[in-house]
Amino acid sequence: MLISEVLQKKKTIISCEIFPPKIGEELKHSYEIAGKIAALKPAFISVTCGAGANKAGYTEEIAQYIEDSGVTALAHLTCVATPKKEIPSILDSYAGRGVNNILALRGDLPKGTVQPADDCYKYANELAAGIKDYSRQTKREFSIGAACYPEGHVESENQDEDIAFLKQKVDAGCDFLTTQMFFDNNILYKFLFKLSQKNINVPVLAGIMPVTNKKQIQRIIELSGTVLPSRFANIIDKFGDNPAAMKQAGIAYATEQIIDLVANDIRGIHIYTMNKPDVAQSIMQNLSCIL
Numbered sequence: 001m002l003i004s005e006v007l008q009k010k011k012t013i014i015s016c017e018i019f020p021p022k023i024g025e026e027l028k029h030s031y032e033i034a035g036k037i038a039a040l041k042p043a044f045i046s047v048t049c050g051a052g053a054n055k056a057g058y059t060e061e062i063a064q065y066i067e068d069s070g071v072t073a074l075a076h077l078t079c080v081a082t083p084k085k086e087i088p089s090i091l092d093s094y095a096g097r098g099v100n101n102i103l104a105l106r107g108d109l110p111k112g113t114v115q116p117a118d119d120c121y122k123y124a125n126e127l128a129a130g131i132k133d134y135s136r137q138t139k140r141e142f143s144i145g146a147a148c149y150p151e152g153h154v155e156s157e158n159q160d161e162d163i164a165f166l167k168q169k170v171d172a173g174c175d176f177l178t179t180q181m182f183f184d185n186n187i188l189y190k191f192l193f194k195l196s197q198k199n200i201n202v203p204v205l206a207g208i209m210p211v212t213n214k215k216q217i218q219r220i221i222e223l224s225g226t227v228l229p230s231r232f233a234n235i236i237d238k239f240g241d242n243p244a245a246m247k248q249a250g251i252a253y254a255t256e257q258i259i260d261l262v263a264n265d266i267r268g269i270h271i272y273t274m275n276k277p278d279v280a281q282s283i284m285q286n287l288s289c290i291l
Contacts, residue, residue, distance in 0.1 A: 001072050002143035003101045004175040006043050007203045013043035013268045014258075014284070014291065015074075015205065018275050020047060020058035027058060031065055036277035038069040040284050043268070046074035046103060046178075060090075064097040073099050074145060078107025079121035079130075087127070088134055095140045103145040104128040104174065125168040132173040146174040148204065150182050150191035154225050163198055176202050178270050181209040181220065183253075184229045185260050205268035206261050210254035210279050212247040214240035251279060255286040262290055 006013060016037050021030050037045055047063045063073035075094060082090070094102070104127040109116065121127045128144050135141055146169040149162060156162035166177070177200075182188055188206055195204070211217045214236060220226055228236075232253060239245040258269050273280045 001100075002141065002175075003044055003072065003074060003145065004143040006072065007176060007267060010043070012262050012266065012291065013205075014287070015044045015046065015268060015270045016040070016042045016273050016280055017046040017048065017270060018062070018273060020049075020062050023058070027061060030058070030062055030275075033275050033277055034062055034066050035069060037273060037280055038066055038071040040277075040281055042071065042271075042280075044072035044074050044101065046076065046270070048076045049078055049105075049107065060093060060097065060099070063094070063099045067098045072101065074101040074103055075099050076103045076105055077127065078105045079124065079127040080107050080116040081110050081120065082107075083117070083119045084121055084130065085119070087121075087130055088138075091131065091134050091140070091142070092138075095138075095142075100141065101143045101145070102131060103147070103178070104131060104169070105147060123165075123168075125165070125172040128169055128172040128174050143176070144174050145176045145178055146170070147180065148177040148191075149180045150187045151180070151225065151227060159194070163194060163200070166195070167198055167200055170200050170202055174202065176205060176268075178205045179207040180224060181207045181226060181272055183232050183257070184227065185257055185264075187227070188261075188266075189264070203267040205270040206266050207270045207272060208254050208257055208261075209272040209274070210283060211236075211250040212274075212276070212279060213243060213250075214246060216274070247279070251282045251286070255283055258283070258287060259290060262287075 018033055045066050047059050049059050059075055063075040066073040104124045106124045116122045124146055131142055131144055148166050152159040152162045235249050239249045261269055271280055
């Protein structure tokens with residue numbers, strides 16, 4: 001099913017994200033993770049691009065496994081390291097496997113390079129437009145998503161510039177947006193207000209990451225510049241060196257975030273599971289009556 005259609009049918013949806021193994025590693029464990037999360041019946045499961053993989057591969061195989069499990073799959077597709085001429089064949093393969101939802105991303109440049117090759121799309125909006133062109137030519141319909149950043153992208157000069165780039169993605173054909181993780185819901189609410197002012201009206205899914213260990217949050221801050229509210233920082237200071245307590249506190253904090261989001265009529269919640277089905281299950285159980 002197209003995610004654009006899913007978002008029209010339900011008021012609030014819960015989705016999950018998993019990542020594939022590195023190239024060369026076995027898929028069996030990833031299938032087990034995908035199966036356990038699929039059993040929770042999220043609206044869809046997104047599959048990131050594997051480390052070192054810039055085209056369909058393990059992402060494609062896991063996405064098909066999810067579809068075969070009876071759950072809609074969203075496949076990540078990056079463009080800066082994938083020649084434009086290869087995109088149609090990748091989309092052919094996804095369509096042939098029954099995967100009709102793509103998250104269009106710029107992706108990271110290959111190591112040792114400073115800019116995309118001339119034969120590659122340079123930005124996610126160009127990839128989204130390319131997917132739309134493919135759909136028109138082949139009559140194969142895809143629902144296209146894109147990433148957005150409530151606290152601004154680390155490479156943007158400011159949030160206004162970042163939102164202008166986001167508008168280009170939506171105008172190119174993106175049907176929905178998924179946010180980077182955040183830990184203060186007020187940041188999201190202010191961001192959504194700014195989007196409405198710029199006539200960006202597609203559904204926005206709130207990205208929530210249950211932080212279950214101290215090293216995890218340190219890495220997140222380094223990569224994304226995400227702001228930690230003092231309330232959450234206190235939780236890490238108090239429980240960070242006690243793995244069991246930190247896991248329980250992280251799940252509780254994420255649950256509380258989601259309850260507030262649902263109460264404020266956010267269209268979708270996207271849980272970054274970090275391949276931990278038990279964490280996703282705990283959150284789903286906490287929300288069983290609320291949803």
